[in-house]
Amino acid sequence: MNQTTQHGFEPKIIAFVCTWCTYAGADLAGTSRMQYPANVRVLKFPCTGRIDPVFILKAFQQGADGVLVSGCHPGDCHYIAGNFHARRRFAAFRKLLEFIGVDLSRLQFSWVSAAEGGKWVEVVTDLTEKVRAMGPMVEFKELALEEQWSGVIDTPELKEAYNAI
Amino acid sequence: MSRIGVFICHCGENISRTVDVERVASEIGKHPGVAFSTDYKYMCSDPGQTLLKKAIQEQKLTHIVVAACSPRMHEKTFRKAVEAAGLNPFLCEMANIREHCSWVHENREEATLKAIDIVGMMVERVKKNRILPTITVPVTKRSLVIGGGIAGIQAALDIADCGHEVILVEREPSIGGHMAQLSETFPTLDCSQCIMTPKMVDVANHPKIKLYTYSEIELVEGYIGNFQVTIKKKARSVDEDKCTGCGVCMTKCPQKKIPNKFDQNIGMRTAIYVPFPQAVPNTPVIDRENCTWFKTGKCGICQKVCGPGAVDFEQQDRLIVEAVGAIVVATGFDLYSIAEKPKGSPIKGYGEFGHGKIPDVIDGMTFERLASASGPTGGRILRPSDGKEPKQIVFIQCIGSRAREKGISYCSKVCCMYTAKHTMLYHHKVHDGQAYVFFMDARTPGKSYDEFWRRSIEEEEAVYIRGMVSRLYQKGDKIVVMGSDIAVGVQVEIEADMVVLATAVMPQKGADTLAQKLGISYDKYHFYSEAHAKLRPVECATAGIYLAGACQGPKDIPETVSQASAAAAKVMTLFSKDKLEREPIVARVREIGCVGCFACKKVCAYGAIEEKEIRDRQGNLIKVVAYVNPGVCAGCGTCQATCPSKSVELDGYTDEQIVAMIEAL
Numbered sequence: 041m042n043q044t045t046q047h048g049f050e051p052k053i054i055a056f057v058c059t060w061c062t063y064a065g066a067d068l069a070g071t072s073r074m075q076y077p078a079n080v081r082v083l084k085f086p087c088t089g090r091i092d093p094v095f096i097l098k099a100f101q102q103g104a105d106g107v108l109v110s111g112c113h114p115g116d117c118h119y120i121a122g123n124f125h126a127r128r129r130f131a132a133f134r135k136l137l138e139f140i141g142v143d144l145s146r147l148q149f150s151w152v153s154a155a156e157g158g159k160w161v162e163v164v165t166d167l168t169e170k171v172r173a174m175g176p177m178v179e180f181k182e183l184a185l186e187e188q189w190s191g192v193i194d195t196p197e198l199k200e201a202y203n204a205i
Numbered sequence: 206m207s208r209i210g211v212f213i214c215h216c217g218e219n220i221s222r223t224v225d226v227e228r229v230a231s232e233i234g235k236h237p238g239v240a241f242s243t244d245y246k247y248m249c250s251d252p253g254q255t256l257l258k259k260a261i262q263e264q265k266l267t268h269i270v271v272a273a274c275s276p277r278m279h280e281k282t283f284r285k286a287v288e289a290a291g292l293n294p295f296l297c298e299m300a301n302i303r304e305h306c307s308w309v310h311e312n313r314e315e316a317t318l319k320a321i322d323i324v325g326m327m328v329e330r331v332k333k334n335r336i337l338p339t340i341t342v343p344v345t346k347r348s349l350v351i352g353g354g355i356a357g358i359q360a361a362l363d364i365a366d367c368g369h370e371v372i373l374v375e376r377e378p379s380i381g382g383h384m385a386q387l388s389e390t391f392p393t394l395d396c397s398q399c400i401m402t403p404k405m406v407d408v409a410n411h412p413k414i415k416l417y418t419y420s421e422i423e424l425v426e427g428y429i430g431n432f433q434v435t436i437k438k439k440a441r442s443v444d445e446d447k448c449t450g451c452g453v454c455m456t457k458c459p460q461k462k463i464p465n466k467f468d469q470n471i472g473m474r475t476a477i478y479v480p481f482p483q484a485v486p487n488t489p490v491i492d493r494e495n496c497t498w499f500k501t502g503k504c505g506i507c508q509k510v511c512g513p514g515a516v517d518f519e520q521q522d523r524l525i526v527e528a529v530g531a532i533v534v535a536t537g538f539d540l541y542s543i544a545e546k547p548k549g550s551p552i553k554g555y556g557e558f559g560h561g562k563i564p565d566v567i568d569g570m571t572f573e574r575l576a577s578a579s580g581p582t583g584g585r586i587l588r589p590s591d592g593k594e595p596k597q598i599v600f601i602q603c604i605g606s607r608a609r610e611k612g613i614s615y616c617s618k619v620c621c622m623y624t625a626k627h628t629m630l631y632h633h634k635v636h637d638g639q640a641y642v643f644f645m646d647a648r649t650p651g652k653s654y655d656e657f658w659r660r661s662i663e664e665e666e667a668v669y670i671r672g673m674v675s676r677l678y679q680k681g682d683k684i685v686v687m688g689s690d691i692a693v694g695v696q697v698e699i700e701a702d703m704v705v706l707a708t709a710v711m712p713q714k715g716a717d718t719l720a721q722k723l724g725i726s727y728d729k730y731h732f733y734s735e736a737h738a739k740l741r742p743v744e745c746a747t748a749g750i751y752l753a754g755a756c757q758g759p760k761d762i763p764e765t766v767s768q769a770s771a772a773a774a775k776v777m778t779l780f781s782k783d784k785l786e787r788e789p790i791v792a793r794v795r796e797i798g799c800v801g802c803f804a805c806k807k808v809c810a811y812g813a814i815e816e817k818e819i820r821d822r823q824g825n826l827i828k829v830v831a832y833v834n835p836g837v838c839a840g841c842g843t844c845q846a847t848c849p850s851k852s853v854e855l856d857g858y859t860d861e862q863i864v865a866m867i868e869a870l
Binding site: 052054059063064066067069070071073074075076078081082083084085086087089090091092093094095098099102103104118119120121122125126129161 | 301315726808811841842855860867870
């Protein structure tokens with residue numbers, strides 16, 4: 041994602057949405073020709089209940105600066121109760137993210153119905169602006185780099201340990 | 206090696222105005238795995254689809270991405286086109302570059318880069334798409350109808366008239382339900398029995414309807430097209446095959462003073478009885494709680510007088526299993542009893558109205574029985590206490606309904622109309638009597654309804670008082686009704702001979718238990734929930750189960766009949782094919798990884814997950830794993846996100862596909 045840097049830093053926002061409410065809400069924003077920042081990339085799921093917290097970690101690891109999770113309003117789930125399971129799951133997951141030191145302002149949960157094109161625009165714009173002000177998310181990028189460690193032993197400590205074996 | 210074809214649509218100018226489509230096509234053409242990339246003015250048009258089909262065949266494409274509008278718009282169109290060209294439809298994905306890109310961004314450079322990203326994501330995703338065969342489920346073309354009121358009768362007759370077998374189950378000894386209890390019906394004042402009993406007889410005589418009365422649903426297993434229902438046929442103590450319905454047993458039974466529930470307990474019946482003379486089937490039932498034989502082991506007069514020898518004291522409850530493909534739930538309503546405060550219910554009761562204590566304070570259904578020609582008084586309006594004709598009668602509406610502080614916030618819908626009808630019936634039968642009605646609002650939407658209500662005031666001389674009643678009390682043989690007339694702003698006190706309360710319509714008792722057996726959802730009052738309030742009002746969220754009548758919410762007769770016919774039409778739609786086809790977006794279990802924790806089973810809202818035993822060749826149990834029934838699974842994927850060992854996967858939304866998309870960014 042190579043954004044033109046008209047604001048200096050263009051954040052990368054990934055949105056995980058359900059197909060019945062929020063995806064349709066985003067479609068409505070389109071049909072109504074509303075405007076919002078081009079930073080968001082949308083991933084469609086049948087239901088927020090399908091969204092595994094691992095995907096959020098994966099998104100941060102892949103360089104996302106902000107993640108949005110959005111589905112049907114409580115009680116409106118197309119699959120009866122999927123969004124309640126999601127809500128409970130993410131309530132626990134947020135604590136975990138906080139514990140490992142991720143600024144929770146980068147992770148937004150919201151309910152956007154198929155009729156709320158305007159709310160979709162608002163949520164996406166707010167998150168983009170908030171994350172832009174926060175600057176890039178470096179923690180996970182560093183971790184990602186570590187994961188791709190080349191295997192070359194180059195620090196004196198590691199060399200010493202290696203020789204000792 | 207995949208050969209992916211990418212087709213970028215201009216959508217006239219809708220996309221190409223802000224997105225440089227040629228650049229997107231050429232950039233995506235460089236993407237690994239993409240064998241063919243092009244753009245076209247209208248991909249969804251006939252020439253556009255031809256271009257797609259030709260490219261698939263000529264370029265030997267294996268996967269397709271169409272970058273155009275929202276998949277909610279044209280995914281079906283393109284998947285069909287891809288299928289026509291010989292590819293599995295689920296190897297085609299759409300990239301939404303219109304609603305999510307060109308329409309919402311103005312900067313051409315930003316929009317073009319975003320479009321490249323979106324298409325790139327879908328290219329990575331489609332590489333991981335698998336061939337998904339359409340799932341077919343066999344359909345048993347028999348249906349179960351639960352409840353033998355007007356809703357169940359209408360649904361059963363409609364389905365049976367289409368030539369499919371119907372199992373009709375009724376809890377009471379006779380079908381007919383509440384409509385059989387009514388005297389006359391609004392807004393035409395035709396006699397309820399006259400229009401209802403022919404339909405009841407039709408049910409009994411229909412060669413395609415199998416009727417189980419005095420029976421209840423014990424267990425429901427299976428899924429759409431393939432339900433197994435266990436029905437408990439309670440012991441009638443009378444052999445239905447032998448009984449001729451002559452009724453001698455009932456005339457000879459010495460127990461004659463048992464309150465008849467059908468007559469709202471104001472009429473009496475014997476211990477061996479049919480609830481009302483037109484009952485279907487016309488086979489009596491022995492009420493074992495009140496029968497002398499069952500209480501003391503003596504008597505047995507009915508058995509002695511029965512010519513065909515149908516009375517059988519030894520009869521036992523029987524369990525019957527029936528295989529059906531669809532279920533219509535038509536369990537109807539019950540009336541709110543203001544004397545009761547059911548445990549665990551939001552209902553708070555109306556102690557101040559004396560119902561259940563003052564004998565001449567009755568509910569609307571009791572008034573129906575008094576007014577009915579076949580009722581306990583032969584159609585004369587007489588007070589239950591002393592049998593005198595009431596000269597001043599007060600009707601009070603909204604008892605229970607629309608009273609949030611009493612626990613019910615909804616409107617019962619039928620009371621305004623039936624109270625208007627009661628005032629008319631009263632005026633027709635007691636010419637010198639006066640009817641008063643306390644009401645909050647008169648709600649009369651419906652064909653010829655408002656005219657009917659006005660007639661009760663203008664021609665039948667009912668006095669309507671806007672306001673609620675605060676207290677009722679007995680004074681001599683009168684009931685003093687204290688209320689307010691808010692239109693005039695004065696307190697009103699009426700010395701009435703009888704008071705009729707329009708009590709709220711509520712679901713049948715035990716509606717929640719039945720819902721749990723069926724696996725359908727219900728609201729806090731225990732009314733059953735439809736799949737969508739506007740667009741799927743007769744279907745349950747659980748596939749293959751349909752709703753008819755007041756079990757879903759308060760309804761009058763025309764609405765109930767309409768919904769019952771609609772439910773029958775839905776059943777017929779299901780039965781129109783031998784096999785049910787459905788989208789293969791369902792979860793699947795990898796048995797090797799499954800540890801049998803059944804966390805998936807707990808979160809599944811559809812009960813689609815079953816336990817499956819895995820055995821070795823000697824038949825020893827190795828482990829118990831989860832199994833997803835593809836006929837029941839709705840494809841939400843909650844099980845997959847819940848599974849701790851990642852052993853269940855939702856086809857079409859696998860972890861592989863999602864991660865490929867995230868990694869493409």
